[in-house]
Amino acid sequence: MEPSSANDRTTYMTDMEKCIKRLESEGYTDQYRVENNRMVSMENKGKKYKPDEVVAVNFFRFEGPSNPDDMSILYAIETTDGRKGTLVDAYGIYADEKTGEFFQSVEIHKKVNKDTPS
Numbered sequence: 255m256e257p258s259s260a261n262d263r264t265t266y267m268t269d270m271e272k273c274i275k276r277l278e279s280e281g282y283t284d285q286y287r288v289e290n291n292r293m294v295s296m297e298n299k300g301k302k303y304k305p306d307e308v309v310a311v312n313f314f315r316f317e318g319p320s321n322p323d324d325m326s327i328l329y330a331i332e333t334t335d336g337r338k339g340t341l342v343d344a345y346g347i348y349a350d351e352k353t354g355e356f357f358q359s360v361e362i363h364k365k366v367n368k369d370t371p372s
Contacts, residue, residue: 270316270328270342277340282330284339288353293331293341305359307334312363315345329357 285296286303293308295301310329317325325345332338343353 270314270326273314273316273328274340277328277330280338282338282340284331284337286331286339286341288341288350288356291352291356293356295337295339297339301337303333305356308332308360310357310360310362329362 284298286293287296288294292302292304294303309332311332312330314328314330315325316328325348327343327345327349329341329343330338331341341353343350
């Protein structure tokens with residue numbers, strides 16, 4: 255069973271490109287990166303957010319098909335001013351330290367499928 259939106263239950267996706275396209279179809283069209291402890295919009299360069307102005311409504315982890323070290327994480331993000339977008343970071347030993355520090359202060363949700371056994 256696949257969820258119908260970023261706020262839905264556990265996501266069973268293996269292809270990051272398909273996941274990003276799906277999120278874009280749901281309005282998550284902005285792209286972000288972290289610099290100087292602020293999340294910066296890549297679409298609207300002047301727009302910067304502090305951790306308390308951001309909620310990661312879901313996140314998706316991906317592992318490379320041939321190398322388990324080739325991992326990444328995709329965040330579906332909503333901001334306090336109503337913008338929605340995504341941020342991609344490496345996961346594990348290749349993760350960006352500054353992005354990791356930023357997200358330690360961000361409210362992060364991961365919806366769990368109520369039908370999934372514990």
